[in-house]
Amino acid sequence: MARPSMSFLCAVLHTRRDFGEPPFLYLRFLQEVAGRPAVRERMKFSADAGRALLSIIMRAPGAPTLAAVLLLGQWHSKVSLDASAVRSAVLEVSRRVCDAQVLQSQENRGPDSANSLDCLALVHLRRVLSQQRTDQAEPLSRGARFNCLWSHGAFARQAHECPSMPHLAGAIIHAVASANAPTAPGAPPGTCWPPLLEDALMAGIPWVEDRCDISRSRQLLLAWVLDLSSDEAPGLLQGQPAAAAELLKFVEAELLSAGGLECLRKLLANNNLVCEAAIKRPRLMERLFTCCEATGASGGCNDPAKGLGIPLTTTERTEACHAITLLLQDTSAGQIWASRLLMLQGPARALRWASTGNIESASAYALVQCMVETGGAPIAREVWSLCKLTLESPEALQAALDISIAPNRSLREVSKVHEGREQWRSLLLKVLQETSDGADPQAWADKVETQALLKMVQSTSGDSSVLETSAALAELSSTALKASTAEAPHWPLPACLRNATKSNRGRSHILEQMDMAAASIVAQQWQQARAHRRERSLPCGIVTKAVPGAEPMVIDGPTHKKWHSGRGKKAHFLVSSPTRSPSRCMIDPELWHELNESATKGKYGPQHAAR
Numbered sequence: 001m002a003r004p005s006m007s008f009l010c011a012v013l014h015t016r017r018d019f020g021e022p023p024f025l026y027l028r029f030l031q032e033v034a035g036r037p038a039v040r041e042r043m044k045f046s047a048d049a050g051r052a053l054l055s056i057i058m059r060a061p062g063a064p065t066l067a068a069v070l071l072l073g074q075w076h077s078k079v080s081l082d083a084s085a086v087r088s089a090v091l092e093v094s095r096r097v098c099d100a101q102v103l104q105s106q107e108n109r110g111p112d113s114a115n116s117l118d119c120l121a122l123v124h125l126r127r128v129l130s131q132q133r134t135d136q137a138e139p140l141s142r143g144a145r146f147n148c149l150w151s152h153g154a155f156a157r158q159a160h161e162c163p164s165m166p167h168l169a170g171a172i173i174h175a176v177a178s179a180n181a182p183t184a185p186g187a188p189p190g191t192c193w194p195p196l197l198e199d200a201l202m203a204g205i206p207w208v209e210d211r212c213d214i215s216r217s218r219q220l221l222l223a224w225v226l227d228l229s230s231d232e233a234p235g236l237l238q239g240q241p242a243a244a245a246e247l248l249k250f251v252e253a254e255l256l257s258a259g260g261l262e263c264l265r266k267l268l269a270n271n272n273l274v275c276e277a278a279i280k281r282p283r284l285m286e287r288l289f290t291c292c293e294a295t296g297a298s299g300g301c302n303d304p305a306k307g308l309g310i311p312l313t314t315t316e317r318t319e320a321c322h323a324i325t326l327l328l329q330d331t332s333a334g335q336i337w338a339s340r341l342l343m344l345q346g347p348a349r350a351l352r353w354a355s356t357g358n359i360e361s362a363s364a365y366a367l368v369q370c371m372v373e374t375g376g377a378p379i380a381r382e383v384w385s386l387c388k389l390t391l392e393s394p395e396a397l398q399a400a401l402d403i404s405i406a407p408n409r410s411l412r413e414v415s416k417v418h419e420g421r422e423q424w425r426s427l428l429l430k431v432l433q434e435t436s437d438g439a440d441p442q443a444w445a446d447k448v449e450t451q452a453l454l455k456m457v458q459s460t461s462g463d464s465s466v467l468e469t470s471a472a473l474a475e476l477s478s479t480a481l482k483a484s485t486a487e488a489p490h491w492p493l494p495a496c497l498r499n500a501t502k503s504n505r506g507r508s509h510i511l512e513q514m515d516m517a518a519a520s521i522v523a524q525q526w527q528q529a530r531a532h533r534r535e536r537s538l539p540c541g542i543v544t545k546a547v548p549g550a551e552p553m554v555i556d557g558p559t560h561k562k563w564h565s566g567r568g569k570k571a572h573f574l575v576s577s578p579t580r581s582p583s584r585c586m587i588d589p590e591l592w593h594e595l596n597e598s599a600t601k602g603k604y605g606p607q608h609a610a611r
Helices: 010-014 022-034 047-059 063-078 083-107 113-124 168-180 206-211 214-228 241-253 260-270 272-279 282-292 314-327 331-344 346-356 361-375 377-386 394-401 416-438 450-458 464-484 505-511 516-536 589-594
Strands: 301-303 307-310 541-543 553-555 576-578 585-587
Touching: 010 022, 010 047, 022 063, 047 063, 047 083, 063 113, 063 206, 083 113, 083 168, 113 168, 113 214, 168 214, 168 241, 214 241, 214 260, 241 260, 241 272, 241 282, 260 272, 260 314, 272 314, 282 314, 282 331, 282 346, 314 361, 331 346, 331 361, 331 377, 346 361, 346 377, 361 377, 361 416, 377 416, 394 416, 394 450, 416 450, 416 464, 450 464
Parallel strands: none
Antiparallel strands: 301 307, 541 553, 576 585
8 A cells, every 4th residue: 555645855865975875865865756756746745855955965976966956946845945055055066166167267178077067066956946837838848937137036135135155156157158169979977968967866857857958957047147137136246257258149149038138238238348248249149130030920039049930928029129229229230230230120110010010119219210320321211211101291291290299298198109209210210310411311401491401300399309300400401592692503412521631632522422432532542642643654665766866764663454545545755564584574575676777676674774
């Protein structure tokens, strides 16, 4: 007859003995029990049992720690564990991982098995620290979401508390770096992540191997990174400048896991170093655009490890849109972003998201406005062509701009439709401002009268965006009026070139239609061309006078060109070409007939005349 319950022998786990003795044999027995659901339910797991497993974690590194962590993950929901004891166990494992990493760096050796298993145990401790979220919208096949570490569970703190966790962030970053390292077939066990479970304490137990597989371990590690990158984190990643590239590489690989896009957005918002590293990854921007379009109807996203055609939720697509917006806030790389956005058709795709409902209209219009602010005139010109039915129609533009905005109003009080209209109005004003500053002839010339448009903008509500757009339109209107009444009417210069010094001679009308970078390139090319013409005007070779018997004169000019005369026009001097002999040249055979009797054909040098 089966026993109705089984007692958990806590006293056995509290003893300090070597492998082969009762504590470790009992750990093996407990793992076998945990793998059988019928027997596992009869195990009487108490608070004392939890403290016994935590004591194993504190004093026995390597395989015993990992076994105790997995057992806690199986039974911790039955009892309430002591928060301080759990926190101490987490920090102790973190300290061991960091100390082992420092020692390995000093001795220039690879990771050992005990340190790798401690690192994996720290990752799986995340299941014990807080409850799994009940409102998860993503399917569990893409990973489990947990409540925030800093507001629930062992690490929950009050607003005024700032606990000391010097090793936690370093240990998690070490786990991230280990997960990023490529694992070649036949690699040593210590270099694999997750490490191979070859220890006799854990080998051959199916549920342990299933729980520690690479997919589940990476999803739990992503939950750790999500906690460290959250707004509630006590600045743990700010003191880790070398970790930005590792964190970004890991999160980019887990972009389609549950919480991956939210984690990326939080890293970009709270860590400038991660944002700088993301700018150097052009592929990331393309993937984020694909994520914004990953609805079930459009086919979803493809990932070699997670499957093909994965649809994303509305919240995930919005997180991807916000991540793109955060990336574009670095205005120092405006020209780089402009070319990438035009190549990806960024403005057109974002406006299509707003019209189809893939992304909320307010978020999509805010993204397009950020594109215009970062990319400047090229993006503004593209948006103008996409929105020309509104921008080039006075009635449509007046209707889009005429929205009353109540002061001191929170976003919760505004409906999504009205919020989208306000963001659409802000986008139109930004496009008008950028095209006014750029004096773009493709947008303004012979299409819209600037003075009438200025009056239309000034008639709307006078917030800051209206004032900036009005100032740009007023400057463009006055400059266009002066340019039209000039002796040679022309379209005005962009705002960045209106106060620049005018170029000399006839080059000013060319530079007026270029931006500063293009004008600098043209000026440099003009200087090179002038130097080339000056070089061509120097004679080279033997020059003779019309008087018979006159002494020929050798002019030592440039010898790296064969011909210096213009097309269709014969030079009045002989042309030479270099030879293999140093300081000797040969006259072109086609010009031998021009030699007079005082000049002989053949070779000559720069120091004497040919005779």
